[in-house]
Every structure is written in C-alpha cells, then in structure tokens.
Amino acid sequence: MVVAIIMMLVLGALLGFGLGIADNKLKVEVDERVEHVTGMLPGYNCGGCGYPGCSGFAEAMVDGEVNSFLCKPTKPDQKQAILEYLANTPGPDGSTIKIKG
Amino acid sequence: MAELFGLLFTSLIVNNVVLTQFLGMCPFMGVSKKRSSALGMGIAVIFVIVVAAFVTYALYYLVLVPLHLEFMDLITFILVIASLVQLTEMFIKKTSPALYKSLGVYLPLITTNCVVLNVCLVNIQNGYDIGHMIMYSIGTPLGFALVLFIFSTIREKLEISDVPEFFKGNAIALICAAIMSMAFSAFAGVI
Numbered sequence: 001m002v003v004a005i006i007m008m009l010v011l012g013a014l015l016g017f018g019l020g021i022a023d024n025k026l027k028v029e030v031d032e033r034v035e036h037v038t039g040m041l042p043g044y045n046c047g048g049c050g051y052p053g054c055s056g057f058a059e060a061m062v063d064g065e066v067n068s069f070l071c072k073p074t075k076p077d078q079k080q081a082i083l084e085y086l087a088n089t090p091g092p093d094g095s096t097i098k099i100k101g
Numbered sequence: 102m103a104e105l106f107g108l109l110f111t112s113l114i115v116n117n118v119v120l121t122q123f124l125g126m127c128p129f130m131g132v133s134k135k136r137s138s139a140l141g142m143g144i145a146v147i148f149v150i151v152v153a154a155f156v157t158y159a160l161y162y163l164v165l166v167p168l169h170l171e172f173m174d175l176i177t178f179i180l181v182i183a184s185l186v187q188l189t190e191m192f193i194k195k196t197s198p199a200l201y202k203s204l205g206v207y208l209p210l211i212t213t214n215c216v217v218l219n220v221c222l223v224n225i226q227n228g229y230d231i232g233h234m235i236m237y238s239i240g241t242p243l244g245f246a247l248v249l250f251i252f253s254t255i256r257e258k259l260e261i262s263d264v265p266e267f268f269k270g271n272a273i274a275l276i277c278a279a280i281m282s283m284a285f286s287a288f289a290g291v292i
Contacts, residue, residue, distance in 0.1 A: 003168055003170065004170050004173055007164065007165075007168060007170060007173070007177075008173070008176070008177070008180075011160075011164075011177060011180060011181075012180060015180060015181065015184040016184075018184065018188075019184055019187055019188065022188050022191055022192075023191060026191040026192060026194070026195040027195075028194055028195055028198075
C-alpha cells in the first residue's frame with residue numbers, strides 16, 4: 001500500500017516536472033491586448049457581433065478584422081474606453097488600431 | 102516475421118478499432134466533417150498512442166512488476182496518457198494554431214479516447230513481447246486514422262448531396278458509419 005502511494009507520487013512528480021519544462025519550451029506568444037480588451041467587454045458571450053464569444057470578438061478587433069464596434073451590450077463610456085485603449089496602445093509591431101464607434 | 106505483419110494487418114483492418122470494436126466513436130463522429138481536421142486528428146492520435154504504448158509498456162514491466170503493483174496498471178496508465186495529451190496539445194498549439202482551432206475540444210478529449218487506453222491495456226493483457234507490442238500499437242491508431250479519413254471524405258460528399266430532410270446532418274452520417282462497418286466486416290476471417 002505504502003509502496004503504491006509512493007510510486008504514484010513519484011510518477012506524478014516526474015510527469016508534472018516534464019510538463020512544466022515543456023510548457024516553458026512551447027510557450028505561445030499571445031498579444032496581451034486581446035486579454036485586456038476581453039476583460040473590458042461585458043462578458044455576456046451573447047454572440048450578437050457574430051464572433052464566438054467576447055474573447056473571439058476581442059481577438060478580431062486586435063487582429064484588425066473589424067472596422068466598426070459591433071458589440072451592442074457595451075455601455076457607451078466603456079465602449080469609449082475600449083476604443084481609446086486600442087487607439088493608444090501599440091501592439092508588438094508598434095501599430096495601433098482605430099475602430100469607428 | 103509473417104506473424105508480426107499478420108498482427109499489424111489484423112489490428113489495422115480486420116479488427117479495426119472503430120468499425121469492428123466500436124471504440125473511439127466520439128472523435129469519429131466529431132472531427133470527421135472536414136478532411137484536413139480528420140487528418141490532423143489522425144496524426145495526433147497516432148502520436149499519442151505510439152508514445153503512450155511504449156511508455157506504459159516500459160512502466161509496467163520495469164516498475165510495476167518488480168514492485169508487485171500489477172493491480173495499479175489502470176490508474177498509472179491514465180496518468181501517463183493524460184500528461185501525453187497535454188504535451189500534444191501544447192505542441193499543436195505552438196506549431197499549428199489553425200489545426201488547434203479546428204480540432205477544438207476534441208484535442209483534450211483524446212485523454213478520454215478509449216482507443217488509447219485500450220491499446221495500452223491489451224498490450225499487457227495479451228502478454229505481447231516487444232515486437233508484437235510495436236506492431237499492435239502502430240496498427241491500431243493507423244486503422245483509426247485511416248477510417249477517420251475515409252469517413253471524412255464521405256461526409257464531405259454528403260454535404261453537397263441531396264439528403265432527405267429527416268436524415269440531414271448526423272443521422273445520415275451514422276447510417277454511413279453503419280454501412281462502412283458492414284463493409285469492413287467482410288474482412289473478418291481473412292487472417
């Protein structure tokens with residue numbers, strides 16, 4: 001019984017260690033603006049904009065796929081804050097995004 | 102040697118995991134809508150099964166048997182498979198974001214894909230030696246990938262064909278799967 005528990009603990013620790021190393025090696029660079037904009041959106045995931053959830057819409061905005069602000073549930077002042085954030089924060093390549101209100 | 106290739110052929114075609122043993126139905130129905138994602142899923146499953154089979158086989162005979170912990174095989178195998186799937190997921194996310202998106206939730210679901218656990222457990226239960234283990238662990242996922250790819254080509258045709266209203270979507274896909282399964286049963290008894 002004790003041997004079984006120790007064996008499981010050692011095996012789990014080894015696999016966890018391996019995954020930890022792999023996680024560091026295979027890290028994907030994510031544009032941090034996507035996360036920030038997702039946090040500023042209402043988070044209802046209503047799908048009214050045509051994208052899969054709020055994070056999908058935030059990604060599309062940061063990628064420059066949309067010209068106008070499609071999210072309807074966002075409050076007017078919050079919407080202004082998002083547009084200002086996107087217009088004033090440069091991405092990894094130094095360019096900013098302008099979206100009409 | 103002939104016996105080894107017999108085992109490869111049997112696990113690939115005659116005892117196909119999906120169509121004669123009915124394992125791994127979830128990705129078979131779920132990721133077969135597009136050829137490209139079916140191919141990606143097939144390759145991911147081949148990778149996970151081959152590596153998992155080797156690791157679990159070594160783990161069983163080098164760790165569990167000397168410690169007299171043979172009864173722990175199921176739980177240790179699940180642990181190994183879950184970590185391998187995590188690794189595969191990270192790797193695909195890094196190398197091919199498009200494939201990562203098209204596989205969606207089915208990628209982490211390889212963890213619960215019974216084909217993987219089936220291969221690991223059958224390797225032990227049937228007492229395969231290294232040669233038989235390799236052949237069985239390669240043949241089975243190849244059979245899965247082959248059938249998944251064939252099925253995805255059929256479903257792409259179904260998309261544009263005139264299907265009666267009642268059978269549209271998954272219903273006609275299930276009927277096609279049943280017909281495929283009957284076709285594969287013709288291989289029974291070849292070896």
